Amino acid sequence: MAIPMEKLIIRRLKMRLNDPFTTSFGTMQEKEFFISEIVDRNGNRGFGESVAFTAPWYSEESVETNRHIIEDFLIDLLRENKVEHPDDVLKIFSSIRGNNMAKSTLEGAVWDLYAKREDVSLAKLLGGEKNRIDVGISIGIQSTVEDLLQTIEYYVREGYKRIKLKIKPGWDLDVLREVRKKFPETPIMADANSAYTLDDLDHLKKLDDYNLMMIEQPLAHDDIIDHAKLQNEMETPICLDESIHSLSDAKKAVELGSCKIINIKIGRVGGISEAKRIHDFCKEQGVDAWCGGMLEAGVGRAHNIALTTLPQFTMPGDTAGSSRYWEKDIIKPEVVVQDGVIHVPNKPGIGYEIDDNALETYTIEKKEYKL
Ligand SMILES: O=C(O)CCC(=O)C1=CC=C[C@@H](O)[C@@H]1C(=O)O
Ligand SMILES: [Mg+2]
Structure with a gap:
């Protein structure tokens, strides 16, 4: 019907x-x-x-x-x-x-x-299996390394399960060295949003010294070939974000060896159906996946939470609590993160009231x- x-x-x-x-x-x-x-x-x-x-x-x-x-x-x-x-x-x-x-x-x-x-609930409808999900936090580039260290400390204390740092040329190795000195054991990853090219190969290989969970989208937003060359030269797993728009992109990237991890964002891949198809492919292939964020308000955040209940979202996502972004969100209750965990609502649909x-x-x- x-x-x-x-x-x-x-x-x-x-x-x-x-x-x-x-x-x-x-x-x-x-x-x-x-x-x-x-x-x-x-x-x-x-x-x-x-x-x-x-x-x-x-x-x-x-x-x-x-x-x-x-x-x-x-x-x-x-x-x-x-x-x-x-x-x-x-x-x-x-x-x-x-x-x-x-x-x-x-x-x-x-x-x-x-x-x-x-x-x-949307989570159940999608076949989700978790009633709580682990979340990390994405921290933007800060004015000084000292500011960054303080910001990380705040979120580590809040319990977030991993810290994602934004890097770019001039804000990378030296910064990571300081971060690792202060946080030797914290799960940390870096997102470059395509700020490098293969000309930076020797520089990027030095990222292997910092025990990062992954480096996200180091090279061009539309590339999977150069990423395969880079992954071949690096220990640190590469995670693709911008380059993956569909299941077909995901299959090609995995076949080429362009990445070991995929950041699945619902909007970037055209919706929840395609996101789930990419998830299912990752599960079949044993490729780790996690759910990225786009600084969403409550509705988008709720969709991300529902999707993340699927089993192959094996790593903490970027879906932090509402108060990290907004003075007041557009859903009731707001998304709350406690000890790095979100309890998935089980009400019908997205599970939050507007x-x-x-x-x-x-x-x-x-x-x-x-x-
Ligand atoms: O907290 C979030 O919603 C994630 C924020 C985040 O890291 C990003 C949002 C949007 C674009 C990028 O800058 C970046 C990403 O690439 O994942
Ligand atoms: Mg990214």
Whole structure:
């Protein structure tokens, strides 16, 4: 039976991060994004969240390209096609190339709605097996090494299960040396967001001295060939983030030996269905996976939590607690991390209520569409 979707509401939100977040490609303090809400004939509400940033520096998508693709293409495809199961959305949207974050914005709402109609949590619906998940924290580039050491100390005390540091040329080996001196045993990894090339091979090989869990996306955002060459020369496992947009990318990267670990981000791969397919492939191949973050608000955060309950998410993800990002999140209760653990909610759908007042406060534009 087709899901009787009646109405789609797209809200554009603007929220301010508690602390600016700096990576090799820039600093972010404000976040603009979309919350999609699909309402069925019985008044059930399913929610999705877009993850593209204002500028296309993480991937080619941006808030504005998301708006364009959703408004001008995806809504019509949802209207014109029957959706019996959330997995259908991936097929329905396949006539549009790329634009995975735009697709995922609507697909996530269909998953939440479907789970609520079935009266089951999204985690259970996906086949999740954990009722608690381990989480780590991603720390942006800081002004001084001293600031970084203090920030790490704070999050280690809070209990986060691993620390991810952002690195770039000029903020790498010397910084890691100091970090390791102070935190010899802490599980630490580094994310370069494509700040290096193979010309840096000798430099990158020195990362092997710091007992890192992995190095994330050291080379170009669209590369899997050079990463294979680098992995062949390095002990530290390479984790791919930006380069993986689909199951097909994941298969090629693993076959080539471009990485030993995959960071699965729902938005980057076009939604929960594709994320689950990549997870299943990793499980089959014994490749470690973990769930990355895109500085999401509560809805996206809840989707990440549900996905992470699948068994091959063997390493702590980046889904930290709401208060690490926002003064007030858009869900009730907020996501809480205690001793590096999130207890997975078992209510239907994403498992958290929407805080309609908070949602309204952050909304800067709202549009409604009949489905
Ligand atoms: O806390 C989170 O949500 C993860 C933050 C984080 O590390 C990233 C978010 C967005 C883009 C990048 O800078 C980075 C990543 O590459 O994983
Ligand atoms: Mg990354």
